[in-house]
Amino acid sequence: MRVTLEGLDFGYRGRKKVLNDLNWTLEPGVTGLLGPNGAGKTTLLSLIVTLLPVRGGHLFIGEHDLSTTVGRSRARRTLGFVPQRFSLAGELTVADTVAYAAWVHGLDRRECGPAALRALESVDLSALADRRTRTLSGGQRQRVGIAAALAHDPRVLVLDEPTAGLDPGQRLRVREVVAGLGEDRTVLVSTHLIEDVAHLCSRVGVLAGGRIEFHGTFPELEALIEDSTEGSPYGSEFERAYDRLIERVGESP
Known part of the structure; x- marks a missing residue:
C-alpha cells in the first residue's frame, strides 16, 4: 500500500513549523527515515499513524485521506506502529499480549488467538508463546512489540528506532524480521543508526529543515559527495554523504 505526502505542513502552537511543504511517496518494501535531532521525524511518524491530525496539505494511506476524520478512522485499520518506547504487561504471556493487541485493533475475539500465533510466527517467536513477557530479553521484547503491531495484518508498518x-x-535478529516484513507490505523505519538503514532498506529518505531533502537509494545518496571532499577513516561513504547533505541544508538561506 502506498503512502503519499503532498505539501504536508505541521507546526505546534507558538512555535515555527516543524514540517514545511513536505512531499514524499513511500512504496511497498522497507524505507529508512534519517534526519538530525529535532528534524521532525517523531512528528512525521505521529502524523502517518494518526496520532496527530493533518492540518496542512494532504497525507494519504492508500486511498484514505488523513486530513479528514473518516479517512483517519479507516486508515487505522491498515496501520501498525511500534513506538521507540513501549511497555508490556509482565504477567501476561507472549501469546495473550499479542492477542490483546489484535482485539484492540478491532479483530473479533474468536480471531485474536489464531491471529496472535500467525504474528508470532512471522517474528520467529512461536516457541515463546507461553512465556511471561517479564522473562524476555530486550530483543525478544522488541519482536513481541512488532508482533503486536502485526496482529491485525496491517498493510503499512511504522517502526520508530526498532533496534x-x-x-x-x-x-x-530484529533486522532479519523487519526485512522479511517488507516483502509484502510498506515498512517505514525511523532510526539514528545508519547501519540499520544500510542493512534493511532499499530506499532512504532524509528529513532536514522540515522537508525531505533526499529520497532514493544508497548509491544515489553517496553520489552527492563532492569529488574534493576528503573522507574520514572513521565513517562509511554513506555516512559521509549523509553528513554532507545535512551540512548543505544547514548552509542554505
Whole structure:
C-alpha cells in the first residue's frame, strides 16, 4: 500500500513549523527515515499513524485521506506502529499480549488467538508463546512489540528506532524480521543508526529543515559527495554523504 505526502505542513502552537511543504511517496518494501535531532521525524511518524491530525496539505494511506476524520478512522485499520518506547504487561504471556493487541485493533475475539500465533510466527517467536513477557530479553521484547503491531495484518508498518538499545546479536535478529516484513507490505523505519538503514532498506529518505531533502537509494545518496571532499577513516561513504547533505541544508538561506 502506498503512502503519499503532498505539501504536508505541521507546526505546534507558538512555535515555527516543524514540517514545511513536505512531499514524499513511500512504496511497498522497507524505507529508512534519517534526519538530525529535532528534524521532525517523531512528528512525521505521529502524523502517518494518526496520532496527530493533518492540518496542512494532504497525507494519504492508500486511498484514505488523513486530513479528514473518516479517512483517519479507516486508515487505522491498515496501520501498525511500534513506538521507540513501549511497555508490556509482565504477567501476561507472549501469546495473550499479542492477542490483546489484535482485539484492540478491532479483530473479533474468536480471531485474536489464531491471529496472535500467525504474528508470532512471522517474528520467529512461536516457541515463546507461553512465556511471561517479564522473562524476555530486550530483543525478544522488541519482536513481541512488532508482533503486536502485526496482529491485525496491517498493510503499512511504522517502526520508530526498532533496534535502539539492543546488543549486536539482538539487532541482527530484529533486522532479519523487519526485512522479511517488507516483502509484502510498506515498512517505514525511523532510526539514528545508519547501519540499520544500510542493512534493511532499499530506499532512504532524509528529513532536514522540515522537508525531505533526499529520497532514493544508497548509491544515489553517496553520489552527492563532492569529488574534493576528503573522507574520514572513521565513517562509511554513506555516512559521509549523509553528513554532507545535512551540512548543505544547514548552509542554505
